[in-house]
Amino acid sequence: MNEKKTMLSGIQPSGELHLGTYLGPLRHWPNMIEEYDCYFFMADLHTITVRQDPAALRRRVLTQVAQYIACGLDPEKCTIFIQSHVPAHAQLGWVLDCYAMFGELSRMTQFKDKASKHKDNINAGLFTYPALMAADILLYQPDLVPVGDDQKQHVEICRDIAERFNGIYGEVFRIPEPYIAKVGARIMSLNDPSSKMSKSSPDGCLFLMEKPEDIMRKFKRAVTDSDTERCVRYAPQEKPGVSNLIQIYAAATGKSYDEIEREFDGQGYGKFKPAVGEAVVETLRPIQAETERLLADKAYLESVYRAGAEKASYTAEKTLRKVYKKLGFVAK
Ligand code: TRP
Numbered sequence: 390m391n392e393k394k395t396m397l398s399g400i401q402p403s404g405e406l407h408l409g410t411y412l413g414p415l416r417h418w419p420n421m422i423e424e425y426d427c428y429f430f431m432a433d434l435h436t437i438t439v440r441q442d443p444a445a446l447r448r449r450v451l452t453q454v455a456q457y458i459a460c461g462l463d464p465e466k467c468t469i470f471i472q473s474h475v476p477a478h479a480q481l482g483w484v485l486d487c488y489a490m491f492g493e494l495s496r497m498t499q500f501k502d503k504a505s506k507h508k509d510n511i512n513a514g515l516f517t518y519p520a521l522m523a524a525d526i527l528l529y530q531p532d533l534v535p536v537g538d539d540q541k542q543h544v545e546i547c548r549d550i551a552e553r554f555n556g557i558y559g560e561v562f563r564i565p566e567p568y569i570a571k572v573g574a575r576i577m578s579l580n581d582p583s584s585k586m587s588k589s590s591p592d593g594c595l596f597l598m599e600k601p602e603d604i605m606r607k608f609k610r611a612v613t614d615s616d617t618e619r620c621v622r623y624a625p626q627e628k629p630g631v632s633n634l635i636q637i638y639a640a641a642t643g644k645s646y647d648e649i650e651r652e653f654d655g656q657g658y659g660k661f662k663p664a665v666g667e668a669v670v671e672t673l674r675p676i677q678a679e680t681e682r683l684l685a686d687k688a689y690l691e692s693v694y695r696a697g698a699e700k701a702s703y704t705a706e707k708t709l710r711k712v713y714k715k716l717g718f719v720a721k
Pocket of ligand 1: 397398399400401432435521522525526534535536540543
């Protein structure tokens with residue numbers, strides 16, 4: 390009997406992983422694999438709601454697999470897989486399309502957002518995306534789904550769809566809880582500290598594979614605040630730019646905010662910004678090296694995602710069979 394609770398999370402390989410994802414959720418996942426039975430996947434099916442360059446997508450998915458491992462996810466202790474390798478996602482996704490309502494899908498902020506950004510490609514997949522995401526989750530019957538606030542609405546609609554389905558057919562799906570991590574920083578853009586660090590604004594975003602000199606340049610240019618005090622003090626309301634850098638420095642070095650304020654007492658921002666850059670360079674150096682090493686070892690990477698897909702399929706298909714049976718589909 391497996392006593393551990395189950396947890397599942399995915400990241401869309403629609404862009405390179407960045408520091409916000411790393412210092413936010415990703416860095417804490419290796420601790421979670423001790424406590425939970427974890428599934429981590431590359432949500433490649435989701436990326437095509439927006440047009441992708443096929444070669445770039447393939448490279449990003451493989452890089453993301455390598456980065457998960459390089460960040461400390463031991464493939465022996467958790468299940469790492471590529472979403473499109475487990476057909477049950479698309480299969481349950483279709484079923485849940487028929488249990489997700491037009492009205493509730495229309496209210497999704499991410500749909501409204503993406504539809505306004507890609508006016509020439511408001512495709513049906515973009516609209517029904519939450520049903521596929523619900524399938525991703527419900528197939529594994531997880532207790533918890535760790536997500537950032539931007540994905541909370543999607544976990545809520547997943548619960549609504551699951552409750553609707555269970556209401557008709559009995560207890561088919563476990564109703565998952567969104568898990569908003571207690572630890573884990575919310576990293577803001579380096580050139581606009583009022584918005585979250587995001588790949589859609591690359592100048593303020595620091596990608597995990599960025600070269601040391603580019604990292605240093607981005608930190609030297611990072612926006613600090615226009616207050617007259619010009620001292621390194623953590624005050625997110627008054628000094629969002631500096632506070633964001635303090636947060637990054639704290640996460641990278643393990644120092645407390647107090648220690649950091651003391652360290653740069655009376656020194657202004659000129660010393661502080663490059664120090665943050667260097668700390669980040671040092672934090673990312675081993676991850677970058679390990680990612681490169683893994684990417685060069687195609688056979689190993691392949692063995693990881695194949696074994697992952699096999700493990701994931703076992704669980705996913707069990708749920709899918711149960712769903713098909715409830716629906717009245719004739720068994721094969
Ligand atoms: N929607 C998530 C994102 O945009 C990725 C994702 C797809 C996901 N399916 C999921 C996250 C299931 C958690 C659980 O990043």
